[in-house]
Amino acid sequence: MKSLKVFVVSDSVGETGEQVVKAVIAQFRPNFENTVIRRFPHIENDDHIKNIVEIAKAQDALIVYTLAEEKMRQKIHHSCQQENILSIDLLGPIIQLFQEKIDEPPLEEAGLVHKLDDDYFRKIEAVEFAVKYDDGRDPRGLLLADVVLVGVSRTSKTPLSQYLAHKRYKVANVPLVPEINPPEELFLVDPKKCFGLVISPEKLNIIRKERLIALGLNDDAIYAKQERIKQEIAHFYKVVERIGCSVLDVTNKAVEETANDIIERIEQNK
Amino acid sequence: MKSLKVFVVSDSVGETGEQVVKAVIAQFRPNFENTVIRRFPHIENDDHIKNIVEIAKAQDALIVYTLAEEKMRQKIHHSCQQENILSIDLLGPIIQLFQEKIDEPPLEEAGLVHKLDDDYFRKIEAVEFAVKYDDGRDPRGLLLADVVLVGVSRTSKTPLSQYLAHKRYKVANVPLVPEINPPEELFLVDPKKCFGLVISPEKLNIIRKERLIALGLNDDAIYAKQERIKQEIAHFYKVVERIGCSVLDVTNKAVEETANDIIERIEQNK
Numbered sequence: 333m334k335s336l337k338v339f340v341v342s343d344s345v346g347e348t349g350e351q352v353v354k355a356v357i358a359q360f361r362p363n364f365e366n367t368v369i370r371r372f373p374h375i376e377n378d379d380h381i382k383n384i385v386e387i388a389k390a391q392d393a394l395i396v397y398t399l400a401e402e403k404m405r406q407k408i409h410h411s412c413q414q415e416n417i418l419s420i421d422l423l424g425p426i427i428q429l430f431q432e433k434i435d436e437p438p439l440e441e442a443g444l445v446h447k448l449d450d451d452y453f454r455k456i457e458a459v460e461f462a463v464k465y466d467d468g469r470d471p472r473g474l475l476l477a478d479v480v481l482v483g484v485s486r487t488s489k490t491p492l493s494q495y496l497a498h499k500r501y502k503v504a505n506v507p508l509v510p511e512i513n514p515p516e517e518l519f520l521v522d523p524k525k526c527f528g529l530v531i532s533p534e535k536l537n538i539i540r541k542e543r544l545i546a547l548g549l550n551d552d553a554i555y556a557k558q559e560r561i562k563q564e565i566a567h568f569y570k571v572v573e574r575i576g577c578s579v580l581d582v583t584n585k586a587v588e589e590t591a592n593d594i595i596e597r598i599e600q601n602k
Numbered sequence: 603m604k605s606l607k608v609f610v611v612s613d614s615v616g617e618t619g620e621q622v623v624k625a626v627i628a629q630f631r632p633n634f635e636n637t638v639i640r641r642f643p644h645i646e647n648d649d650h651i652k653n654i655v656e657i658a659k660a661q662d663a664l665i666v667y668t669l670a671e672e673k674m675r676q677k678i679h680h681s682c683q684q685e686n687i688l689s690i691d692l693l694g695p696i697i698q699l700f701q702e703k704i705d706e707p708p709l710e711e712a713g714l715v716h717k718l719d720d721d722y723f724r725k726i727e728a729v730e731f732a733v734k735y736d737d738g739r740d741p742r743g744l745l746l747a748d749v750v751l752v753g754v755s756r757t758s759k760t761p762l763s764q765y766l767a768h769k770r771y772k773v774a775n776v777p778l779v780p781e782i783n784p785p786e787e788l789f790l791v792d793p794k795k796c797f798g799l800v801i802s803p804e805k806l807n808i809i810r811k812e813r814l815i816a817l818g819l820n821d822d823a824i825y826a827k828q829e830r831i832k833q834e835i836a837h838f839y840k841v842v843e844r845i846g847c848s849v850l851d852v853t854n855k856a857v858e859e860t861a862n863d864i865i866e867r868i869e870q871n872k
Contacts, residue, residue: 334704345862348625355618356696358714359670360706364721373862394703396696400629418699426626426666426690433664433688434604436630444628446856451634456857459761463736491729494764586716587726592615592643 336360336367337393341384341408343442346371349398349422375399376442378407385411395419401440451500458497465504466490471515473504479594480521481505482514482571483529484564486539487582488590492529495591501598510567519575524601526577527594530568533561535583606630606637607663611654611678613712616641619668619692645669646712648677655681665689671710721770728767735774736760741785743774749864750791751775752784752841753799754834756809757852758860762799765861771868780837789845794871796847797864800838803831805853 336357340349353369361367372384388395395412397419399405405424412419427438465473467490474480478501481489485507493503506518537558572579578597582590606627610619623639631637642654658665665682667689669675675694682689697708735743737760744750748771751759755777763773776788807828842849848867852860
């Protein structure tokens with residue numbers, strides 16, 4: 333297998349470029365075998381570009397670049413051509429297309445997506461909110477949240493809350509356990525904002541067994557027992573019915589997929 | 603100002619496409635004025651494409667697509683051409699380039715970036731870790747973490763921890779307050795893993811005042827007093843010196859930028 337080395341060159345942090353490169357590499361090598369992605373952030377002048385192209389040449393790397401200034405894009409394009417390096421201009425063609433459509437010139441400023449504007453602070457606030465009101469820590473959060481997640485353990489409540497926070501939703505989550513009465517606030521929340529997360533008993537059993545083994549415990553500890561799981565899921569449905577909210581099955585689903593589903597439902601209800 | 607409507611069409615959730623579109627729109631309208639981005643996830647057949655192209659036509663939208671199958675990419679390309687809709691194939695050209703480079707055929711499977719593989723579970727684990735060990739909740743986390751953040755309040759410790767978690771780093775953070783002795787574990791951590799976060803006293807004062815006003819409190823409450831801030835920062839430097847770790851100034855920096863800086867330092871020390 334040939335080694336694959338990709339340089340992501342950006343005038344900002346290189347976040348966007350890296351995400352695209354990862355999506356493409358996954359199409360060839362889903363486990364990123366024999367593959368290196370290297371980011372070059374804050375690339376702002378000709379010297380930077382010259383250096384990177386030299387390193388790429390020496391290491392036989394591809395270059396994917398996200399540069400706001402057209403002059404810089406042309407510069408790296410020509411340098412790569414001269415040195416016979418395969419390269420891709422990620423933003424340039426889309427910037428041109430958008431310009432054509434709306435008939436406005438681009439600002440050509442680096443790092444505009446990472447601006448410290450209202451939107452940025454909304455995201456930061458949402459991330460902090462989700463940490464603060466994770467795992468039923470403070471039931472007052474339920475009434476302040478845009479989205480409330482309830483579920484048995486191991487249904488990805490925490491990562492899902494964080495993912496939604498990055499999309500600017502304030503999320504609180506509450507674990508449901510038969511022994512503990514759910515907070516009264518849960519039944520005051522608009523059911524359209526609330527989502528019950530469920531997972532198949534078989535899958536839950538596997539996850540818990542793995543967890544127990546990872547903790548060095550005997551895998552037939554009560555936590556993993558089938559009976560117990562059934563009881564928890566029955567309790568879950570009882571609570572969810574009282575709330576009157578939708579239920580999402582997260583079995584074998586990535587957090588991104590469930591989050592997307594929730595966002596669609598929330599936006600439809602607006 | 604012309605309205606700008608962009609459809610992001612994906613065979614998976616449309617995450618990557620949306621991020622690129624946002625980066626491009628920010629180059630024209632940093633506050634996304636008069637702009638709509640609409641995601642069409644899980645687009646898997648010709649009928650889906652036909653429908654979307656019709657809606658795009660009716661709404662005068664641009665289409666940006668991320669589709670793994672070449673057949674599907676051709677289909678949407680031709681449909682858009684027929685209907686005179688401006689469109690961009692985001693992944694296609696890069697897939698071709700990579701194929702040329704490594705001489706392997708692409709898998710053409712949707713959603714490979716969202717696979718429930720080891721890497722995915724590492725991310726989930728890191729996100730849960732950061733929530734669990736946020737705000738000095740449990741000092742045992744400090745010895746298990748890949749990265750430890752310490753700082754005075756309002757230095758973005760929580761969102762920074764979460765951002766790094768998405769990059770697979772396990773992060774614990776500890777607030778430093780003169781009244782509370784930092785946990786002893788902090789001084790057992792490898793200083794190369796640890797980062798002190800500092801912010802200019804002026805900026806900290808502004809942030810705190812805003813916070814007090816948002817909470818409906820008088821803005822000259824002790825929390826915001828200049829003297830107090832100086833005292834906190836002096837205490838911060840005393841602790842950081844004892845740890846022997848680097849200090850990063852986060853004043854006016856986006857979380858992404860600071861995170862990038864930390865990742866570079868961590869990777870260099872490996």
